[in-house]
Amino acid sequence: MTQAFDPETLAFYAREAVDYAIRRPLAGDHQLRPFLARLPAGARILELGAGAGRDAEIMIAQGFDLDPTDGVPELAVQGEARIGRPIRIMRFDELDAEAAYDGIWANASLHHAPLPELPGLLARVYRALKPGGWHFANYKADDGEHGGGGRDFLGRYYNYPSEAMLRAAYDAAGPWADMTIEIYEDGTYGGGLIPWLAVTARKAG
Numbered sequence: 001m002t003q004a005f006d007p008e009t010l011a012f013y014a015r016e017a018v019d020y021a022i023r024r025p026l027a028g029d030h031q032l033r034p035f036l037a038r039l040p041a042g043a044r045i046l047e048l049g050a051g052a053g054r055d056a057e058i059m060i061a062q063g064f065d066l067d068p069t070d071g072v073p074e075l076a077v078q079g080e081a082r083i084g085r086p087i088r089i090m091r092f093d094e095l096d097a098e099a100a101y102d103g104i105w106a107n108a109s110l111h112h113a114p115l116p117e118l119p120g121l122l123a124r125v126y127r128a129l130k131p132g133g134w135h136f137a138n139y140k141a142d143d144g145e146h147g148g149g150g151r152d153f154l155g156r157y158y159n160y161p162s163e164a165m166l167r168a169a170y171d172a173a174g175p176w177a178d179m180t181i182e183i184y185e186d187g188t189y190g191g192g193l194i195p196w197l198a199v200t201a202r203k204a205g
Contacts, residue, residue, distance in 0.1 A: 004093035004117045005071065006157035013051075014074040021052035021078035031182075031198055032058060035105060035136045039064070043102035046128060048095075048137075049109025050087050053079030059105070060085075067101070092121045097128040104129060106137035115149045115159040115169075122173035131205025132177070139166060141183070141195040166197055177204040 013020060032055055039045070043064055050056050050068035052075065059066045060083060068083070069090040070076045076087040092113055104125050113121050125135055142148070142162040149159050161169070163181055170179060179201040185193045 004113065004121060005091050006112060006114065008151075009112050009156045010072055012154060012156050013072040017072065017074035017078050020075065021082075031136060031138070031200070032105070032107070035103065035134065035200065036062060036064065038134050039103050044100065045103040045105055046095075046097070046101045048092060048104065048106040048125075050079050051075050051109075053082035053087070055105065055107055056083050056087075092124070093117070095121075095124040095128055099127070099130050101128055102130055102133050104133070104135045106135070108138060110137045111139040111158050111160075112156065113159060114157070115161065115165065118159060118161075118169045119172035122169055126174035126176075126203060129203040131203060133203045135201045135203070136199065138186075138196050138198040140188070141197045143195065161197065163197060166199060170199065170201060175204045176201045178202040 036059065041063065045059060045064050045066050047056055047066060047068045050070045056066055056068045056079060067088065068079065069088045070079065071089065071091040073089050076089055079087045092110065110118070110121065129135060139161055140158050142160050147160050147162055148165065149157070151157055163183070166181060170176060179199065182198040184196055184198065186196050188194050
C-alpha cells in the first residue's frame with residue numbers, strides 16, 4: 001500500500017520553510033474570494049496546507065471561523081508568525097472529522113498526495129464537510145511527462161493528474177452535488193507559468 005504522504009516532499013518544505021514563506025507564488029489567488037463568497041458569514045473552514053499563512057490571513061480578516069492545518073511543523077511556524085495564532089499540525093491522512101466544516105480549502109496542497117491514495121483522502125474531505133459544504137483544491141496538471149505522478153526539479157512529488165484522473169478520484173470519494181474543474185495557467189515556486197486544474201465541489205445534502 002502506498003503511503004498517503006511523500007516523506008521527501010515533507011522534508012523539502014521543512015528544510016526550505018523560511019524561503020518558501022517569502023517566495024511562495026500566488027497559486028489559487030484568484031479562486032479564494034469566489035470560494036469564500038459561496039459560504040455563509042462566519043462559516044467554519046478547514047484549511048489543508050496553510051503553509052505561510054497567506055490565505056489564512058485573508059479568511060481570518062473576513063471573519064471566517066478558520067481551522068488552519070499543515071503537515072510540516074517548520075512551515076506552520078512561519079504561518080503562525082503571520083496570522084498570530086496556532087496552525088494545527090495534521091497530515092491529510094489524519095483528517096477524521098465528520099460533518100464539521102462549511103468549507104474545506106486546499107490551495108496547492110493535495111497535489112502532493114500520491115495519486116493512488118487521492119480517492120481515500122478525498123473521501124475524508126467529503127466526510128468532514130457538512131451537507132451542502134464546499135471544497136476547493138488545485139493541482140499541477142499532467143504536463144505530458146509526469147502524468148499520474150512524478151517529481152519536479154526540486155525533488156518534490158506531485159500527482160500531476162489529467163482532468164479524467166481527477167474526476168475519477170472525486171467521483172470515488174462521494175456523491176458530489178456540484179463539481180467544476182477549471183483549467184488555467186499560474187505560477188510555481190520554481191518560476192514560470194504551468195498548467196493547473198482547479199476543482200470546486202459541493203457535498204450533496
